[in-house]
Amino acid sequence: MVAPLVEFRSVVKRFDDFVAVEDVNFTIDAGEFVAIMGPSGCGKTTTLRMLAGLEAPSEGNILMDGRVMNDVPAHERDTPLVWQSLALFPFLTARENVEFGLQMRGVGAAECRRRALEWLDRMEISEFAERDIASLSGGQKQRVALARSLVIEPRILLLDEPLSALDANLVIRMQSVLTRLQRELGITFVYVTHSQSEAFAMADRVVIMSRGHISQIGSPKDIYRAPANRFVAEFVGRNNIIAGAVTKTAAKTVTIEGSLGSFTVQTGQHDAPRKGDVARFVVAADLAQISVKKPKSANVIPCSLISEEFIGSIVTLFLEAEDGSELKVQLQERELSKVDLKSATTTYLSWADEHGHYIGVD
Amino acid sequence: MRTFSIFKQTFRLPIVLWQSLFFIGPLCFTVAMSFFIVRNYRMQEDFVMKNWAKMLGRDYFWDSYFLTWGLAGIGTIVTMTVAFPAAYTLAFKVSETVRRWAIFMLIIPFFTSYLVRIFSWYVILAESGVINAGLSYLGLGPFVMLNTKFGTVVGYMTLTLPLVIILQTFALSNVDRSLVEAAFNLGCRPFRTIYRVILPMARTGLIIAAVFCFILSFGDFVSPYYLGGSKPPTLPILIVDTVKSGQQWPRAAVVAVVMMVTLFVVAFAGIMAAYRRRVG
Ligand SMILES: Nc1ncnc2c1ncn2[C@@H]1O[C@H](COP(=O)(O)OP(=O)(O)OP(=O)(O)O)[C@@H](O)[C@H]1O
Ligand SMILES: [Mg+2]
Numbered sequence: 001m002v003a004p005l006v007e008f009r010s011v012v013k014r015f016d017d018f019v020a021v022e023d024v025n026f027t028i029d030a031g032e033f034v035a036i037m038g039p040s041g042c043g044k045t046t047t048l049r050m051l052a053g054l055e056a057p058s059e060g061n062i063l064m065d066g067r068v069m070n071d072v073p074a075h076e077r078d079t080p081l082v083w084q085s086l087a088l089f090p091f092l093t094a095r096e097n098v099e100f101g102l103q104m105r106g107v108g109a110a111e112c113r114r115r116a117l118e119w120l121d122r123m124e125i126s127e128f129a130e131r132d133i134a135s136l137s138g139g140q141k142q143r144v145a146l147a148r149s150l151v152i153e154p155r156i157l158l159l160d161e162p163l164s165a166l167d168a169n170l171v172i173r174m175q176s177v178l179t180r181l182q183r184e185l186g187i188t189f190v191y192v193t194h195s196q197s198e199a200f201a202m203a204d205r206v207v208i209m210s211r212g213h214i215s216q217i218g219s220p221k222d223i224y225r226a227p228a229n230r231f232v233a234e235f236v237g238r239n240n241i242i243a244g245a246v247t248k249t250a251a252k253t254v255t256i257e258g259s260l261g262s263f264t265v266q267t268g269q270h271d272a273p274r275k276g277d278v279a280r281f282v283v284a285a286d287l288a289q290i291s292v293k294k295p296k297s298a299n300v301i302p303c304s305l306i307s308e309e310f311i312g313s314i315v316t317l318f319l320e321a322e323d324g325s326e327l328k329v330q331l332q333e334r335e336l337s338k339v340d341l342k343s344a345t346t347t348y349l350s351w352a353d354e355h356g357h358y359i360g361v362d
Numbered sequence: 363m364r365t366f367s368i369f370k371q372t373f374r375l376p377i378v379l380w381q382s383l384f385f386i387g388p389l390c391f392t393v394a395m396s397f398f399i400v401r402n403y404r405m406q407e408d409f410v411m412k413n414w415a416k417m418l419g420r421d422y423f424w425d426s427y428f429l430t431w432g433l434a435g436i437g438t439i440v441t442m443t444v445a446f447p448a449a450y451t452l453a454f455k456v457s458e459t460v461r462r463w464a465i466f467m468l469i470i471p472f473f474t475s476y477l478v479r480i481f482s483w484y485v486i487l488a489e490s491g492v493i494n495a496g497l498s499y500l501g502l503g504p505f506v507m508l509n510t511k512f513g514t515v516v517g518y519m520t521l522t523l524p525l526v527i528i529l530q531t532f533a534l535s536n537v538d539r540s541l542v543e544a545a546f547n548l549g550c551r552p553f554r555t556i557y558r559v560i561l562p563m564a565r566t567g568l569i570i571a572a573v574f575c576f577i578l579s580f581g582d583f584v585s586p587y588y589l590g591g592s593k594p595p596t597l598p599i600l601i602v603d604t605v606k607s608g609q610q611w612p613r614a615a616v617v618a619v620v621m622m623v624t625l626f627v628v629a630f631a632g633i634m635a636a637y638r639r640r641v642g
Binding site: 054073076078081085088090148 | 538540541543544545546547548549550551552554558559562563565
């Protein structure tokens with residue numbers, strides 16, 4: 001069996017007493033685009049820095065190609081990092097910045113120059129090659145930073161929120177530049193980001209972190225459709241999270257009774273809870289339905305319409321249930337016109353049995 | 363806008379006053395004095411080129427000039443080199459607390475008189491002093507260290523080393539860590555980052571430290587006199603000698619003006635180099 005390109009084995013990172021990364025395990029295959037996502041301070045940068053050798057794990061091992069990397073210093077690893085702050089050398093021109101990594105690898109001056117210019121050209125910024133870094137725009141600097149890392153033809157590229165300093169239009173353009181590059185070159189990307197849309201749009205797999213732990217690893221669709229726990233469900237948003245006490249357990253199903261009513265959901269891969277535990281399940285906003293007539297389904301919550309929000313052709317309806325909790329339904333605008341919400345005082349939110357997704361007790 | 367500019371002027375005024383009172387005034391007087399003449403051991407106002415011709419025409423003046431350059435230059439190179447590992451350690455390798463204490467310790471020498479510190483070198487450098495006593499156990503020496511150029515440079519370093527370490531530490535502390543890490547990340551060995559990243563980033567501060575070091579050494583009287591043995595004389599010693607031998611204040615003023623012009627040029631060149639945008 002081929003060893004994965006990268007493997008984290010029970011990696012712990014402590015700063016003094018503070019645990020920044022706790023028992024992290026995952027693997028990355030060659031050619032994958034992996035996004036690491038999570039709230040601020042959850043340990044994303046620390047994880048990336050350990051992979052680059054800029055921080056040593058306190059416990060556990062990081063392997064590349066099956067080889068333990070813990071004692072390999074940063075400058076002997078081929079793990080270029082695109083820094084959030086870019087960290088371009090201000091005393092060098094754009095071209096000299098790109099040449100830096102090649103010079104460190106003993107490439108001759110003429111060859112350095114040729115390859116640096118080739119990459120600047122590829123990034124469509126060759127006209128700025130001889131400019132000072134300070135005189136470049138944000139997007140141009142970003143491209144220099146990418147070229148500087150890619151020119152050494154690494155097998156893996158680490159990116160720490162590379163687009164967070166750019167405006168929305170540029171972000172979308174750079175996203176397509178990045179995805180295209182990743183496909184063309186077959187380089188493994190490990191991409192740290194705050195932004196769900198970024199992670200979901202580009203990544204093959206998403207790692208969701210919370211307080212130094214990994215909360216879930218999966219394809220964007222897994223994360224979105226089947227959040228593994230309450231943290232992921234809340235982090236991803238666009239979900240209705242319904243809580244209650246467990247009143248009945250059966251093979252693969254559980255009945256949860258809370259202030260919104262009593263509902264039965266499948267437990268999936270989760271352990272069966274005990275009676276009396278507080279458990280939760282989610283109903284994705286775009287899988288929930290809304291009607292003015294009470295539907296026949298067993299999964300119904302009566303509520304009243306509070307407000308609506310249009311984004312493009314998608315409408316999000318914000319509803320309030322009788323117990324005061326807020327619920328959301330997302331639907332296409334043309335579907336909305338079929339429901340006569342304006343005249344109704346009570347509307348009904350409902351979902352098909354298979355769309356209730358159990359997320360366990362906590 | 364007008365009130366604002368008046369406001370600014372009031373803040374500038376003290377600096378202008380201060381500079382004219384303590385710097386430009388005496389400077390003008392020194393320049394003027396270099397054209398005066400001395401009759402019967404008394405200085406008289408005049409405008410003659412005689413002092414300039416006398417001083418600049420003498421070999422001993424130029425010998426002294428280049429000796430002072432050489433000693434201050436060597437002193438600066440040695441001090442900058444010796445200070446760098448210390449400053450590097452303070453800036454990159456120790457905790458904030460250690461750094462603060464170290465800088466405090468480096469300021470302490472300035473509390474004691476420079477002259478006193480110079481005399482303590484006598485005990486150390488003398489033929490029967492501490493170093494030679496130590497070396498004699500190894501069957502070496504004794505070496506003559508007092509009244510040599512070596513002694514002068516040691517004296518210069520007594521004056522400049524603590525200041526240079528402090529200035530270098532500040533210069534290095536301002537180097538963005540992520541740039542050093544970025545260099546590692548691109549395959550740069552730790553030692554190589556010093557001249558590929560740290561020196562270019564700290565250039566301004568380091569050049570200023572060197573300029574300070576040179577200026578202090580170039581104008582120092584105490585070290586070349588007491589540790590260097592005053593012969594051959596450096597420019598500051600030449601000034602004193604010239605004054606002593608027949609009240610030749612105007613000729614001493616010539617030396618002083620030459621020194622000032624030299625230091626002005628060095629400082630200007632240094633600052634230009636320090637703030638030049640990029641290394642060629
Ligand atoms: N050198 C350090 N010394 C002490 N604590 C640190 C150090 N570096 C990081 N931490 C702590 O470790 C935790 C994780 O930091 P990290 O930079 O990995 O977060 P992050 O997920 O990248 O956050 P962000 O999204 O804000 O960049 C934080 O609480 C941070 O304060
Ligand atoms: Mg971060």
